[in-house]
Amino acid sequence: MKQFLLEVEELAIALTRSNEQKVCDLSFSLDAGKSLIFLGESGCGKSLTCKAITGGLEKKEFRVSGSIRFGGENLLALSKKRLCGIYGNEIALIMQNPMTAFNPSERIGSQMMRSIRLHTGEHRKTAFARCETSLREAGLDDPVRVMRAYPFMLSGGMLQRAMIALALALRARLIVADEPTTALDVAHQREAIDALRRLRDNGAAILLVTHDFAVAKRLGGEMMVMKDGRMVERGTVEKVLWDPKAAYTRALVAASRLHSVQDGGWEDARSGSC
DSSP: OOOOSEEEEEEEEEETTTOOEEEEEEEEEEOTTOEEEEEOSTTSSHHHHHHHHHTOSOTTTEEEEEEEEETTEEGGGSOHHHHHHHBTTTEEEEOSOGGGSSOTTSOHHHHHHHHHHHHHOOOHHHHHHHHHHHHHHTTOSOHHHHHHSOGGGSOHHHHHHHHHHHHHHHTOSEEEEESTTTTSOHHHHHHHHHHHHHHHHTTOEEEEEESOHHHHHHHOSEEEEEETTEEEEEEEHHHHHHSOOSHHHHHHHHHHHHHHHHTTOOOOGGGTOO
């Protein structure tokens, strides 16, 4: 049987105090060089699932069961020491708000280089070179200026690409991007998604959370639609958008098409435009 890079089996997440189920028996897999998009309304369990994968759920608040296997290891059963070697290195998280992802009192380059050296043990000069290269690969034309800047000196789009650059620099095998384009304008959305596509083309697996159909179209790959903590449909982005099977998915697509028409027209998913 083929082993995928990420294998989630019967994942269930409940509130500890009330026992309310937030995610119910969710199973899916994702391989290297592929992308999977979580799509659904707010509160459907998309972000909770990502937090379970990246170790972001507080045990006092949430009870998690099932298994999350990464590279054959169950993340839910590993020691803290082993998890520290995986999170931030093999699994990278790109957060929703780039303005709060960095320490405002420290230069971007210092923060990035510290993470690189922590996980790789590289010399400062080598880490600097890797940081510079990754920023350029993420679409930032003047990486040295970015490295010397404080977070408040850069736009949200530039900060988002700096986070993507860090994932590039660490050569993470799995990138979890939770609503990474929410705070960005359309032009910066395209640049951020194109950077994720380059990561995927270089062999990384991309798990993207979004409510934006245009973002989903631009990234492409597989899509999983969620409702009330459950998966209601999965398929290629084009298949789900143009031939949805579930009633809930059809309603989402219809609402998105109506919104697009009001804003100037529904774009063809096959064009890959955003």
